[in-house]
Amino acid sequence: MKVLVAVKRVVDFNVKVRVKADNSGVDLANVKMAMNPFCEIAVEEAVCLKEQGIATEVVVVSIGSSAAQEQLRTALALGADRAILVESAEDLTSLAVAKLLKAVVDKEQPQLVILGKQSIDSDNNQTGQMLAALSGYGQGTFASKVAISGDSVVVTREIDGGAQTVALKLPAIVTTDLRLNVPRYASLPNIMKAKKKPLEVLTPSALGVSCACTVHILKVEAPAARSAGIKVKSVAELVEKLKNEAKVI
Numbered sequence: 503m504k505v506l507v508a509v510k511r512v513v514d515f516n517v518k519v520r521v522k523a524d525n526s527g528v529d530l531a532n533v534k535m536a537m538n539p540f541c542e543i544a545v546e547e548a549v550c551l552k553e554q555g556i557a558t559e560v561v562v563v564s565i566g567s568s569a570a571q572e573q574l575r576t577a578l579a580l581g582a583d584r585a586i587l588v589e590s591a592e593d594l595t596s597l598a599v600a601k602l603l604k605a606v607v608d609k610e611q612p613q614l615v616i617l618g619k620q621s622i623d624s625d626n627n628q629t630g631q632m633l634a635a636l637s638g639y640g641q642g643t644f645a646s647k648v649a650i651s652g653d654s655v656v657v658t659r660e661i662d663g664g665a666q667t668v669a670l671k672l673p674a675i676v677t678t679d680l681r682l683n684v685p686r687y688a689s690l691p692n693i694m695k696a697k698k699k700p701l702e703v704l705t706p707s708a709l710g711v712s713c714a715c716t717v718h719i720l721k722v723e724a725p726a727a728r729s730a731g732i733k734v735k736s737v738a739e740l741v742e743k744l745k746n747e748a749k750v751i
């Protein structure tokens with residue numbers, strides 16, 4: 503069974519981002535970049551499936567600038583077999599990314615596609631769902647457990663107020679939630695070995711996908727600074743303020 507994993511290069515989760523002076527976006531100059539944490543979980547799940555003898559090949563794909571090769575090499579060091587970069591310098595919408603992933607799915611014919619549930623930079627939480635719609639495959643989003651059973655995958659999903667278990671016919675799309683697994687660290691020998699693993703570079707035009715931008719960002723602003731809190735002397739005063747000042751009860 504071939505597993506395709508989509509990994510995105512994002513600002514490292516430890517970085518406090520700054521908005522550019524002209525409000526056109528987030529300042530990425532000299533900022534540490536990393537693999538999206540939910541994509542790390544996706545790679546870990548695919549590698550575990552390979553270690554269990556269920557998956558035969560793990561292919562990782564990233565869409566973005568050539569710098570995303572760094573995250574693909576990280577995924578290779580974590581255990582993926584080969585990588586594909588769809589190189590594009592454009593600012594891509596989720597729909598454009600989903601269309602490109604669909605073209606890679608058509609080319610690679612994986613049985614399982616694993617994505618993160620969301621990117622921590624755009625917080626879109628939509629690429630996996632769009633890919634499922636475009637490819638006509640079943641989707642198990644926010645997965646906290648994945649089990650392959652014959653020609654199906656059983657996915658336990660994190661939902662409001664509990665867990666839901668769904669069975670999807672393969673090929674299928676799964677998006678990872680935080681509790682699915684704990685990603686491993688790459689060892690130094692594996693980082694060295696990853697340098698020699700195959701990494702194919704494709705372009706959107708070679709895949710026959712137009713990435714025409716349909717969404718324009720008008721302005722990016724930092725959230726307003728929070729005003730200082732106050733200490734109340736009694737529960738009665740707290741209730742009074744919640745009722746008459748905050749008007750939340």
Ligand code: AMP
Binds near residue numbers: 540621
């Ligand atoms: P999003 O819908 O942007 O929140 O992203 C959800 C997931 O889609 C990510 O965790 C990735 O697995 C995948 N994804 C989004 N953008 C890209 C990209 N540029 N390259 C590869 N995978 C991506």
